[in-house]
Amino acid sequence: MNAADTLTTHRLILRRPEPADFEPFCAFMMSDRTRFLGGPKSRRIAFDRLANFAGHWVMRGYGRYIVTDRATGRPLGHAGAFQHDDTIPPEMAWSLWSADDEGRGLAREAAAETLRHYRADLGWPVVCARIHRDNAGSIAIARQLGGTQVPHDEGDTLRFDIALAQRGAA
Amino acid sequence: MTLTVPVIETERLILREPREEDFEALVEYSASDRLEFIGGPKSRYGAWENLLAQMGHWVLRGYGFWTIEDRESGEPVGRTGIIRHDGWREPELGWGLFNGMEGKGFATEAASAARLHAATEWGFTRLISQIHPDNGRSISVALRLGAVLEAEDKLLGEPCLIYRHPDPRENANAA
Numbered sequence: 001m002n003a004a005d006t007l008t009t010h011r012l013i014l015r016r017p018e019p020a021d022f023e024p025f026c027a028f029m030m031s032d033r034t035r036f037l038g039g040p041k042s043r044r045i046a047f048d049r050l051a052n053f054a055g056h057w058v059m060r061g062y063g064r065y066i067v068t069d070r071a072t073g074r075p076l077g078h079a080g081a082f083q084h085d086d087t088i089p090p091e092m093a094w095s096l097w098s099a100d101d102e103g104r105g106l107a108r109e110a111a112a113e114t115l116r117h118y119r120a121d122l123g124w125p126v127v128c129a130r131i132h133r134d135n136a137g138s139i140a141i142a143r144q145l146g147g148t149q150v151p152h153d154e155g156d157t158l159r160f161d162i163a164l165a166q167r168g169a170a
Numbered sequence: 171m172t173l174t175v176p177v178i179e180t181e182r183l184i185l186r187e188p189r190e191e192d193f194e195a196l197v198e199y200s201a202s203d204r205l206e207f208i209g210g211p212k213s214r215y216g217a218w219e220n221l222l223a224q225m226g227h228w229v230l231r232g233y234g235f236w237t238i239e240d241r242e243s244g245e246p247v248g249r250t251g252i253i254r255h256d257g258w259r260e261p262e263l264g265w266g267l268f269n270g271m272e273g274k275g276f277a278t279e280a281a282s283a284a285r286l287h288a289a290t291e292w293g294f295t296r297l298i299s300q301i302h303p304d305n306g307r308s309i310s311v312a313l314r315l316g317a318v319l320e321a322e323d324k325l326l327g328e329p330c331l332i333y334r335h336p337d338p339r340e341n342a343n344a345a
Contacts, residue, residue, distance in 0.1 A: 019230045026256075044326075047256035048219070051226030058225045059190050084218060 001122055002061030003080075009113045012106065014065035014079065017054045021066050024075050025050050028097035036132035037095075056082055062122075064093055067110040076101050079110035081118065081127055089128045089161065090118075094141055108141050115145060119164035129160045175228055175236065176291070180283045183276060185236035185250065188224045192237050192246045196221055199248075199268045207302035208266065209326070227253065233292055235264065238280045247271040250280040252288050252297065263288065263297040263335060265311060277311045285315070286338040299333045300325050309333075 007014040029039055029046035041049070056063035065080040077097045081090035094111040096102055118124040129147060131138045133156050147160030175187035200210055200217035212220060228234035235251035248267035254260070265281040288294040299317060301308045309331070317333035324330055 017226075017229065022230070022256075043256045047230075048223045051223040051230055052219055053226065054229035055222035055225030055227075058229065059222065084215065 003063075003122060004117060007065065007113050007117055008070065009109050011070055012076070012110055012113070013068050013070045013073075014110060014113065015068065016057050017050055017064070017066050017078075021075050022047060022050055024097055025078075028077075028095070033095075033097070033099065036135040036138070053078065062090075065110070065114060067096075067106070076106060077110065079107065080114045088159075089126045090124065092127050092129045092162070094138070102137075108144055111141060111145060115162065115164060125165045126161055126163050129162065130154070130157050131160065132156055133158050175234070176287065178236070178283050178287055179241070180279050182241055183247070183280050183283070184239040184241055185280060185283060186239060187228070188221060188235065188237050188249075190221075193218065193221055195246045195268045199266070202269055204266070204269065207305040207308070224249070233261070233288065233294075236280075236284065238267075238276060240276075247276055248280065250277070250284045252284065252292070252294060260298060261288075261294055263299050265308070272307070277308075278314045281311065282315060282338070285335060289338050295337045295339065297335045299335065300330045301333060303329050303331050 005016055026043055026046040028034065029041045029049060030043065031040060034040050053064040060083060063080055063082060064078045066075050067077045067079050068075050075097065077095045079092075079094040081092050083090045092111060092114070094107040096107050115127065118127065129138075129142050130152070131142060139158070139160075142160040142162070145162050147162045150159050150161050152159035178185040197214050197217045199205070200212040200220065201214075202211060205211050224235045231254060233252045235249045235253060237246050238248045238250055239245065240247045246268065248265065248271055250263075250265040252261045253264050254262065263281060263285050265277045267277050285297060288297060298320070299312050301312060303322075312333040315335060317335045319331055320334040321332040322329070323332055
């Protein structure tokens with residue numbers, strides 16, 4: 001079953017990637033905000049990455065949503081699950097593209113809505129997040145979303161699993 | 171926004187959208203020295219990212235690379251289509267055959283069909299192909315397609331020959 005093309009929260013609309021997302025996404029990818037994600041990256045890599053987002057939707061029927069401001073439509077970031085590696089659960093991302101949009105809980109709001117959808121509508125049992133050990137902001141969100149750190153042997157990367165079934169029982 | 175990729179049939183081949191079932195052939199191809207001139211070889215993960223990016227290119231640009239399928243066997247034999255990564259001077263006609271599929275004229279047949287579709291449907295009447303000067307097989311395909319050497323330049327730090335294709339609608343009319 002495919003994920004919804006659009007999700008709506010109090011302040012946000014999450015939708016599939018579009019061509020016009022490239023410039024703001026590129027600015028993010030070229031900034032030091034991607035320092036914990038292997039960046040900064042070039043424009044060319046940024047284009048291929050956004051194409052990756054779009055392609056994952058086509059191939060898997062779910063993927064990274066572009067998080068937009070519900071009032072203005074402005075793209076703010078991305079959130080949602082990927083599945084590259086079948087040996088681990090679907091892997092979450094939540095990123096705000098500009099520091100100006102931090103501090104209001106927008107990344108958590110977006111990620112929480114995708115998790116609600118994955119649990120309630122798709123029946124997924126669990127997702128994971130792999131986060132650089134120095135990325136305190138992202139680790140805090142993982143914990144707020146119910147993530148539990150699990151053993152993971154990958155250098156400076158920590159893994160958090162977020163059990164969705166338990167959330168449903170609450 | 172969903173992916174609608176046109177299907178093109180030639181005498182021996184079908185050009186259709188990239189699919190996950192193409193992945194293993196792509197992994198094998200990506201790991202081989204056949205990617206020497208186009209940024210490879212790539213790991214299994216690199217091949218996966220490449221497959222996703224190929225699909226996403228259609229979404230972002232409205233055109234992209236098809237998987238070439240052998241009508242007789244149903245097997246994927248390679249890729250061709252129009253690509254414009256960020257930083258590309260203009261859209262480019264490209265082609266690549268998976269391992270063991272060379273020597274049958276598949277690249278020429280498929281790229282010719284892609285080129286005609288690009289001209290008639292998307293208005294790309296005089297496409298370029300950017301080819302490494304040491305990539306003799308690909309240069310041969312460009313020449314068989316009637317492309318002419320227009321310039322020498324660099325692409326991603328590597329030397330590159332820029333071939334310019336004729337307007338395929340003229341050939342189609344003349345045929």
